[in-house]
Amino acid sequence: MSVTTRREENVGYVEIDNPPVNAIGQAVRRGLLDAVRWAEKEMLDRVIVTGAGRAFAAGADAKEFDKAPVEPHLPDVLNAIDESFVPWVAAINGVALGGGAEIAMACRMRIMAPGAQIGLPEVTLGVIPGAGGTQRLPRLVGLEKALDMLTSGKPLGAQAAFEVGLAHDVDKDPVEAAFMVNTEELGCVVPTWELPAPVLDDTALSDARDRVKTKMAGQSAPLRAIDVMQAGLAVPFHDALPIERAAFLELKTADQSQALRHIFFAKRAAKPPADLSAPPFVPDHVAVVGGGTMGAGIAYALLNAGLTVTLLETDQEGMARAAANVDKIINASLNRGLITDSTAADHKTRLTISDDYTQAGQATLAIEAAFESMEVKREVFTKLEAAMTMDAILATNTSYLDVNEIAASIADPSRVVGLHFFAPAHIMKLLEIVRGDQTSDAALAVGFALAAKFRKIPVLAGVCDGFIGNRILARYREAADTVFMDGSTPWEVDEAMVEFGYAMGPYEAQDLSGLDIAHANRRRQDATRDPNRRYIPIADRLIELGKLGKKSGAGWYRYPGGGGKVEDPIVADLAIEESHFAGRTRTDYPPEEIRKRLLLAMINEAADILDDGIAQSARDIDLVTVFGYSFPRWRGGLMHHADTIGAATIVSQLNELAKEDHVAWKVSPLLERCAKEGTPIAEAKPSA
Numbered sequence: 001m002s003v004t005t006r007r008e009e010n011v012g013y014v015e016i017d018n019p020p021v022n023a024i025g026q027a028v029r030r031g032l033l034d035a036v037r038w039a040e041k042e043m044l045d046r047v048i049v050t051g052a053g054r055a056f057a058a059g060a061d062a063k064e065f066d067k068a069p070v071e072p073h074l075p076d077v078l079n080a081i082d083e084s085f086v087p088w089v090a091a092i093n094g095v096a097l098g099g100g101a102e103i104a105m106a107c108r109m110r111i112m113a114p115g116a117q118i119g120l121p122e123v124t125l126g127v128i129p130g131a132g133g134t135q136r137l138p139r140l141v142g143l144e145k146a147l148d149m150l151t152s153g154k155p156l157g158a159q160a161a162f163e164v165g166l167a168h169d170v171d172k173d174p175v176e177a178a179f180m181v182n183t184e185e186l187g188c189v190v191p192t193w194e195l196p197a198p199v200l201d202d203t204a205l206s207d208a209r210d211r212v213k214t215k216m217a218g219q220s221a222p223l224r225a226i227d228v229m230q231a232g233l234a235v236p237f238h239d240a241l242p243i244e245r246a247a248f249l250e251l252k253t254a255d256q257s258q259a260l261r262h263i264f265f266a267k268r269a270a271k272p273p274a275d276l277s278a279p280p281f282v283p284d285h286v287a288v289v290g291g292g293t294m295g296a297g298i299a300y301a302l303l304n305a306g307l308t309v310t311l312l313e314t315d316q317e318g319m320a321r322a323a324a325n326v327d328k329i330i331n332a333s334l335n336r337g338l339i340t341d342s343t344a345a346d347h348k349t350r351l352t353i354s355d356d357y358t359q360a361g362q363a364t365l366a367i368e369a370a371f372e373s374m375e376v377k378r379e380v381f382t383k384l385e386a387a388m389t390m391d392a393i394l395a396t397n398t399s400y401l402d403v404n405e406i407a408a409s410i411a412d413p414s415r416v417v418g419l420h421f422f423a424p425a426h427i428m429k430l431l432e433i434v435r436g437d438q439t440s441d442a443a444l445a446v447g448f449a450l451a452a453k454f455r456k457i458p459v460l461a462g463v464c465d466g467f468i469g470n471r472i473l474a475r476y477r478e479a480a481d482t483v484f485m486d487g488s489t490p491w492e493v494d495e496a497m498v499e500f501g502y503a504m505g506p507y508e509a510q511d512l513s514g515l516d517i518a519h520a521n522r523r524r525q526d527a528t529r530d531p532n533r534r535y536i537p538i539a540d541r542l543i544e545l546g547k548l549g550k551k552s553g554a555g556w557y558r559y560p561g562g563g564g565k566v567e568d569p570i571v572a573d574l575a576i577e578e579s580h581f582a583g584r585t586r587t588d589y590p591p592e593e594i595r596k597r598l599l600l601a602m603i604n605e606a607a608d609i610l611d612d613g614i615a616q617s618a619r620d621i622d623l624v625t626v627f628g629y630s631f632p633r634w635r636g637g638l639m640h641h642a643d644t645i646g647a648a649t650i651v652s653q654l655n656e657l658a659k660e661d662h663v664a665w666k667v668s669p670l671l672e673r674c675a676k677e678g679t680p681i682a683e684a685k686p687s688a
């Protein structure tokens with residue numbers, strides 16, 4: 001099934017039917033082209049094209065990108081629609097994205113259902129529209145709007161599309177509305193390809209390029225989209241299409257598109273383990289312990305998902321602080337138009353804030369987000385166990401501590417699971433679901449069901465210090481501190497990593513989150529730290545100087561007047577001093593050497609995480625690094641990036657670094673296996 005046709009009187013009805021979202025594969029292209037010929041043979045007055053199910057068409061089938069293009073090619077199909085003497089009307093019932101939007105734009109008219117969307121998100125997959133979108137869109141909405149839609153990839157809702165002239169009408173029954181369009185009126189609509197090209201406004205083009213260079217630094221597709229739109233609009237429509245097609249074909253097999261498609265499909269593959277024996281169970285009443293930043297964010301996410309929440313604090317003062325934190329998030333969401341006043345009011349009716357744990361007696365799940373101290377957490381779990389029913393699931397939001405040790409504080413540790421949220425908990429997509437030694441499938445099932453309810457990306461993690469993401473982060477920071485101690489400065493390290501594609505470097509990021517959290521972790525690890533492992537004391541020196549990060553006015557950088565970051569010579573001097581004490585000779589590392597060391601450190605640590613079975617797959621590590629730690633999505637995540645370097649090269653470079661420090665740079669056995677067997681890291685499995 002791909003495209004069905006039927007006629008009623010002299011109207012043809014064409015339906016794109018390729019579940020679940022009508023991706024446009026070869027069969028759909030063939031079906032549409034056959035439908036054009038059919039309508040012309042039948043001498044129909046019009047054709048109304050719509051989508052079966054919830055989508056109009058989700059765009060080209062991204063699974064076909066790595067294959068050689070097969071005829072009929074979409075540009076040719078859409079030219080046939082656009083140039084046909086039988087006018088087509090697009091009845092857009094759902095999302096019309098990418099090629100789906102291009103089909104709609106090749107039609108004479110577009111009528112959208114109120115909840116439908118239309119857009120060209122190709123750049124989010126590392127490509128550009130390849131079927132006339134760069135040339136039809138500006139003819140319909142003007143250059144400036146077209147540049148914005150093309151480079152951002154953001155779709156328009158029905159009303160917005162109507163207001164910019166992309167849709168002729170909004171109607172809850174677009175097919176019926178398309179039938180009712182006056183034949184004469186329809187006959188007077190100029191085919192899209194014949195519309196005049198908008199004037200090439202240099203300011204609009206340069207503004208678009210500036211915007212992309214800032215917001216999408218390092219990405220090829222957005223800039224290429226601007227170049228193709230500009231070049232195409234300067235020549236006749238049919239001369240423009242080969243220019244567009246050539247750029248599309250080149251981009252779709254390039255690294256960045258492969259990386260972005262890897263993440264696109266990895267996100268959708270993030271599901272419960274196949275062998276999970278318990279059915280997904282979404283609780284309707286959840287207790288959250290701790291109304292600080294994380295607890296309030298988790299509570300808000302639960303409220304937003306329609307659940308009832310009991311937010312527990314230690315006393316009246318804590319309750320007031322919790323209420324203020326939740327209100328702050330609700331007001332921010334109201335101000336950004338993400339929720340309405342009535343939704344905000346409804347949220348508050350489902351929220352109880354209390355210091356009495358028995359208020360959570362009927363909750364079927366508790367999420368502990370209390371202070372990051374084992375003693376505090378064990379006390380909280382004891383109180384939850386006493387207050388809640390025996391089958392309630394008890395989750396901890398700890399970001400580092402041993403879930404098994406927390407679980408041991410109650411009689412039945414199988415009820416305990418780690419649900420590691422990332423700040424801000426109601427915004428960040430990643431959720432690490434940490435399986436303790438005795439965590440039951442029922443407890444895991446609740447975690448995965450909650451992730452689906454929140455539309456978060458669940459990643460199963462085993463128990464170790466920092467699970468997947470924070471363990472990689474700790475190694476990343478250690479490598480950065482080592483480079484800093486041995487010759488660089490925090491700003492040189494940050495600049496090197498921003499150039500790689502991070503939104504900010506490791507030092508600026510620490511200043512934002514606060515240096516005290518990592519400091520507390522280092523102190524906790526003092527007793528078990530490997531005495532043979534080199535320890536970099538610079539961060540400790542900052543704590544002694546009261547430099548806790550932006551919140552204290554200074555950390556690795558200074559923030560005069562709470563404003564932007566300023567390099568701090570005192571911090572640079574600390575490294576020189578500590579390096580002297582340690583008898584080190586400092587080296588001036590160039591940016592590419594800084595990047596190489598920090599990336600190899602993370603890749604090696606991640607390989608051990610995979611080898612230890614803490615992560616289930618390299619793909620999961622890619623999801624964690626992209627959605628929890630801002631690894632550039634267009635590089636596909638840490639392990640996808642590693643495969644672009646190759647395990648053999650990585651092992652060779654690590655062996656070189658191990659000559660400097662054989663402890664910190666000990667090569668992961670998993671990388672050695674991949675290098676020896678010539679297998680991609682993406683296919684690597686734990687050694688056990």
Ligand code: T1G
Nearest residue numbers: 021023058059060061062063097098099121129130131268
């Ligand atoms: N190709 C292949 N599979 C797709 C797909 C696509 N374009 N879009 C979705 N799927 C699969 C998805 O992997 C999942 O599979 C299932 O459909 C449901 O998707 C020629 C070159 C449409 C908004 O970038 O944004 O057109 O996990 O879970 O949350 O110029 O899918 O069930 O096996 O995401 O309701 C441009 C991509 C392509 C749109 C629906 N189009 N898709 O979201 O469901 S390039 C896009 C989406 C192009 C032209 C160019 C979303 C959605 P499975 P889902 P959803």
